[in-house]
Amino acid sequence: MAVDRLALGAFGLLTATSSVVAAARRGSARSARRSGTAGNSLFPTHDGVVEYRYLRARGTATATVVCENGLCAPLEGWDWLATELAGTCNVLVYHRAGYGATRTRHEPGEIIEAILREREASDPRIVYVGHSLGGLIAVDAVTRFPWLRNRVRQLVLIDSTDAAELAVMFDSPERRGKVEQSFLLEYLGGILGTLAIANPFLREVDYRAGVQRAFGDFSIDTRNIRNAQRELRRYAASADAATHxxxxxxxxxxxxxxxxxxxxxxxxxxxLAGRLGAPMSVVLGSAHRSIIGRQEHASQVAALIRDGARQS
Known part of the structure; x- marks a missing residue:
């Protein structure tokens, strides 16, 4: 009995310590993003700022590539891809409302328009790239926002969420319940610090050290996890955009x-490709996150995007 109490006490102390460390780590990462010391820029809007990074092509740009993050994924997740594309393309990566330091209610289409109107001398020719849920969000933005729709020449959906499958999942109480339970466990893990010890988001990716840490910190931030839950519910409720x-x-x-x-x-x-009338390429050896999170896979994706940019 005494051994059990000792074990429980040690577990409680470890959990409390992990929780304090996790809270300090979250606070430090959030502060760096808000102050602009995380290496990103802050774009002002009338109701808050947008955290973003804009890379200008080293020569004449063949197109501007706009990258739409997956669910609860940071803009740093595009690092391998953006670095490769920046040789021939301008590249914009950013955080949607509620993620990172972005504090605005503007929609993705409005954010992209505002930033590119300021950063580009003329109306850009856009290749819009979305990963995971970002693919569905890119389809929705192109469908609903005229400025973006008139300038996007190609839409590249990287291991994208299928709107039809998302709608079916949320129509099933059992499957929806599992998703909600997963978010709850991630949120509790973020609070207690256990998610930082064994972060599943890092298993498939291999970035440069600083990017890897930023990716890990972002994915276990409880604020981002809550925002991801709200965002998934929202897009599941309006997932018919991909049928247009x-x-x-x-x-x-x-x-x-x-x-x-x-x-x-x-x-x-x-x-998904069949419903959109789109060709499909498979990046051999890649998994859902490694397709842009490992350099050897991201290089293959970048080559496909560059080819599309030249043709558009």
Whole structure:
């Protein structure tokens, strides 16, 4: 009995210590983003700022590539891809409302328009790239925002969330309950610090050290986790945007492996490509996060984007 009490006491002390360390780490990361010392810029709007990074091409830009983050993913997650593309393209990466230091209610289409109107001398030719839920969000933005719709020449969906599958998932109480439970566990893990010890977001990615740390800190920040939960609910409720005709060329770039295995994942991505009338490429050896989170996979994706930029 005494041993049990001692073990429980040690566990409680460890949990309390992890919680304090996690809180300090969250506070430090948030402060760096708010102050602009995290290496990103802050764009002012009438109701708050947008955290973003803009890379200008080293020569004449063939296009401006706009990158739309996946669910609860930081702009730093595009690091390998953005570095490769910046040789021939301008690149914009940013945080949507509620993520990182972004504090505005503006929609993605409005944010992108505002930043590019200021940063580019003339109306840009845009290649819009979305990863995971960012793919669905990119489709929604192109469908709803005229300025963006008139300038996007190609839409590249990287291992994108399928609007039809998302709607089916949220129509099932059992599947929706599992998703909500997963968010709750992540939120509690973020508070207690256990998520920082064994962060599942880092298992598939391999960035440069500073980027890897920023990616890890962002993905376990409780504020970002809460925002991701709200965002997923919102887009699941309006997931019919992908059924509308799109005004640009579309390309689907799929990872080889998904949570249900390679065959099921390929069928899912092929179904999305078929509904959009888009060609599909598979990045061999890649998984959902590693497709942009490992240099060897991101290089293949960058080559596909560059080819599309030249053709658009």
């Amino acid at each position: 005709p799109l005004p640009c060329r579309v390309q689907v770039v799929a990872a080889e492996y998904g949570p249900d295995g390679p065959d099921a994942h390929r069928r899912s991505q092929e179904s």
